[in-house]
Amino acid sequence: MMPFNRTCKEVTALVIAREDRALPWRERLALKLHMAICAACPTFERQVLTMRNAMKQWRNYEGDEPVQRH
Amino acid sequence: MTDAPAPSFEQQLVSHRDYLLRFARLQLRNETWAEDAVSETVLAALAKPQSFANRSQLKTWLVGILKHKVIDALRHHSREVCGLDSSEDDDADPLEYLGFKVDGHFSQQPADWGNPEQQLSSRQFLEVLDVCTNKLPSIQGRLFLMREWLELSSEEICKELGLTPTNLYVQLHRARLRLRECLELNWFAKPHAT
Numbered sequence: 394m395m396p397f398n399r400t401c402k403e404v405t406a407l408v409i410a411r412e413d414r415a416l417p418w419r420e421r422l423a424l425k426l427h428m429a430i431c432a433a434c435p436t437f438e439r440q441v442l443t444m445r446n447a448m449k450q451w452r453n454y455e456g457d458e459p460v461q462r463h
Numbered sequence: 464m465t466d467a468p469a470p471s472f473e474q475q476l477v478s479h480r481d482y483l484l485r486f487a488r489l490q491l492r493n494e495t496w497a498e499d500a501v502s503e504t505v506l507a508a509l510a511k512p513q514s515f516a517n518r519s520q521l522k523t524w525l526v527g528i529l530k531h532k533v534i535d536a537l538r539h540h541s542r543e544v545c546g547l548d549s550s551e552d553d554d555a556d557p558l559e560y561l562g563f564k565v566d567g568h569f570s571q572q573p574a575d576w577g578n579p580e581q582q583l584s585s586r587q588f589l590e591v592l593d594v595c596t597n598k599l600p601s602i603q604g605r606l607f608l609m610r611e612w613l614e615l616s617s618e619e620i621c622k623e624l625g626l627t628p629t630n631l632y633v634q635l636h637r638a639r640l641r642l643r644e645c646l647e648l649n650w651f652a653k654p655h656a657t
Contacts, residue, residue: 402568
């Protein structure tokens with residue numbers, strides 16, 4: 394049995410879920426193992442991290458003019 | 464030569480009204496609630512006028528008050544906020560946008576967004592992000608902004624709204640994937656002038 398095998402689809406869901414909740418250790422380990430052997434999921438993970446940084450910039454956006462809505 | 468007289472505290476408050484309203488609308492997705500929250504913010508600020516070294520500090524203070532008023536409004540309208548009374552939001556699983564094969568593999572590799580640290584603070588990017596956030600369906604948008612603007616934990620959101628964690632995570636999952644899709648289409652997949 395391979396209790397830590399996850400598909401890309403499952404890993405993608407975990408990467409998203411991690412933004413809002415702590416993952417149980419089993420899922421964290423499965424994520425790590427998958428990332429080590431997958432080319433696509435680390436790219437997706439970087440997108441999510443970029444979004445995390447982007448929201449931080451947006452939240453702290455203190456430019457004196459509000460962002461214009463078109 | 465003399466400078467123009469410094470604007471009064473009231474004038475300063477009014478000058479931030481549009482800025483506050485923008486956040487209130489984005490978070491509450493209801494014009495009346497947003498107007499009320501901003502009015503209450505201005506009234507609360509008027510009740511204890513303070514002086515600030517600059518415009519930015521006053522703005523930060525006002526946003527802090529607004530966040531409290533907005534949480535009050537969300538709590539007060541909690542049934543509507545998380546859609547317990549309606550089913551206006553879609554049920555589509557946005558993971559499908561990403562394209563997976565039956566065996567759970569990507570049918571197409573996710574795009575490399577590069578290393579866009581510089582771009583992220585640019586005005587153009589923040590405008591796109593703002594538009595994409597605004598385009599989220601209202602329930603998803605409210606819950607997503609409770610995480611990202613009000614900076615509440617998932618536990619706090621569930622408690623404030625009487626929502627189950629499962630419901631919350633489903634909505635946040637959808638919101639994040641939609642936002643990803645929107646940013647990809649409107650920013651990362653486009654050539655930039657800058």
